[in-house]
Amino acid sequence: MSRKLTIVAFAAAVAALAVGGLAIRADEFTKKDGERWQKEYMTVVEKGRALWTSPTLGTNGVACAQCHPNGANTHPETYPKFQQQLGRVIALREMINWCIQQPLEGKPLALDDPQMVALEAYVAHERRGVALAPGKH
Amino acid sequence: MKKTAQFMLLAAGLVGAALAAEKATPSPPLGLPPLPIPADNPQTPEKVALGKKLFEDKRFSATGDVACANCHEARKAFTDSPLHVSEGIRRLNGTRNAPTVVNAAYFDSMFWDGRSPSLEDQALHPFLNPVEMALPSHEPILAIVRTDPSYATVFEQVFGKKGATITMTEVTKAIAAFERTQVTGDSPFDRYSFGGQSDALTPAQKRGFDLFVNKGRCVSCHLVEQTQALFTDNRFHNIGVGINDIQKDVPALAGEFLKAKATLAEVDKKVLADKRTSELGRFAVDRTLEGLGAFKTPTLRNVAVTAPYMHDGSLKTLRDVIVHYNNGGVTKKDDPVNDFLSGGIRPLNLTEPEIDDLVTFMEALTSPEYAGLPSGAGTKAEVKP
């Protein structure tokens, strides 16, 4: 066949497949997918909230929420930044660990611990909508 | 072709200018920020040499045998280690441990209680203190520098002054200029943190560094930052050294002190004369409740070779220091902490191996210039009471 004809035939075949409901290249997630994933996310946010108010994250009964009600004054939008208390530029979860060790007198979490992800998810969720300001003290 | 030649001449000129500029303002040692130099006291080699001569001149004392260098001896990293507290004329004791001059140029204030705002001002005081040089006034110093031929030409060369126009301003500027050359960095810690040498610290020292920044809680006052480390925050904190012994007397001592309405010169004399008043610390200078029992955070650079430790030299070794912090601000474990203890001090729950790691980390803060000096890490050397 001629070059032009081949292309046309190919395009027609792709179109036919698409119409038939088989997207062969694009990841076309649906609205339902999005809603389902949002719910999945919120379960982790809720886990984070539970940890945030838990008196057993540390060893002295103090909970994050005692000083940070609704995660206020944690400024997740400013990370990574130079953290005065650690003497270097860090990510948010390192400061969470600092708080667990210092005011809560507990053991730091592993940086890839699902509990850490939950804590970050809760903090970020309570701060949603605030513009990023990385590096701000 | 013409344009290329012109360009090359220009480029050469720029490079030359850059090199000249670099020579005039040397870059600081590895791990230190740019050196603060006051606009009215620029560094020159001649001024520095004059300052060194003044620093070492024993004639500037009542008995003719005490110079700055007595308590700040160059070969001891500018301290009088292993003395607890310094000895002036006739071996009279003061109440405070001689801080090192090394890197003092980076302090915002001088002395353990910050009562002097600059190196220039600081130099004025020991000459007049009865337990240091004990001169009745600065006149004997001026008499010497104005008439001694080995000084006269230099003062004229450096400051354009001679005879009666030479004042303590010139004397202290020269001393300060000399002190500003005593800056050191490039320790194993610096090479590790800022020089990219991942093997400059031993594994124990790396563990110690981690403790320094995390469980040990040291870094908030003994600052280490992303590109440089002064190891001091230039602030004053009550960490429970000294004041614990006078807790019951604090109201009386503080009250007496304030009634005296002391001037700065009087504060200088009173705090070195009377140990109990000395323990009031920063309070003697700024009269705030904050300052009760508070002393300036010293730099930890070269700390391993400047034993003993704290404002009163009461802690013999670095290990003793860490144990004091580990106890939460008391030297003996179950002593009560004082009511005015800094909020930054609390029990650390360090294990014995962790304490050892911290101590060995602190040995990594010694610059090459002083690497040969004995370490105060765990020595149990006898010191004079």
Added chain:
Amino acid sequence: MNPTDAGRRYFLKGAGALAAASTLPLSLVKLAFADAAQDFTFAYISDAHIQHIEGTKFVRNWDRGLIRAVAETNLLTPKPDFVMFGGDLAQLGSKPELDHGGEILSKLRHPLHSVMGEHDYYLDLGEYWSKLFGPHHYSFDHKGVHFVVLNSVLTYDEWTFNRWPTAEQRMLEMAGLDNPNGSPFMVGEKQREWLKKDLEAVPKTTPVVVFSHSPLQKIYKGWNFWTEDAEEVQAILAPFEKVNVIYGHVHQIQYNQIGRISFNAVMATAWPWPYPATYAQAESAMPVLTVPMNRADPFFERDATGWQFIDMNTGRVTMKFNLYNNTNRVVAFNPATGRPEDRDFQDPAKRIPPQDHY
């Protein structure tokens, strides 16, 4: 006015041995319009939140805050006429906590009066607290000023009596500042009636100072920076020429003027709370006047905590915040503008970075 018997018991425990020691001169701010003969001072320590861990262990951080406030208050010269404790001595209202806090307060060398806080109240509705500190609401006169102490942390009966299966659960629910299961504070009708009667005999020119744990304003409901019947209480106070409301609970510097009533919050000795505006998901009605306290450095446990001593001059309150690691703040009533103002930082041009770097 005599301190309550319970307060006196604690006072006497500490007094004897220390009476001879001299105290520290701290200069009082002398404001130009003050008539010195009428001046007196009192100290205000609040929100200690003594928290029991187990056995004889308490959270060291909060213990140290109260200990230091007491030690520094004892150094004041001239001596304050009395000390108010502003509420929330305990964290969960337990006997060990109230006893431990009471023991620390017993070292005070001055007469003590106390205000009820929700953390003291909701375990046993203030029964043990009363044994230590006296009635929940009361009034007294001192040097020409009428002082009223309200229990302003009550809430709806349904929540207090019917909602929770155990007293411990009820206390835990109220203890969470941001707990959506909480319930708004109020003075309540019964106490408002008592207040009306109490104030009937007081001349309208007599300065009135009201001590309350909750703000007697509506600032932010989500954190109970709120008094449900604020307007009704303010209406009862409105006829008086000079009214000062001093409140705790918020753990931060706040001040405001509504009509002829000045409002001043006090610092906590335990820990600071964020300003409501730092919670991005809700609106709040923070008093516009307030120059915020410096943002805290959590490394220093006492940062953004403190206590205060209060000058009464010509019937107005001057608050002197004694803040650790920070410049002390003075908030005084300015007769020219008719409202409390920060002596050093009210002018926006004079602010420093820690005050707006939230």
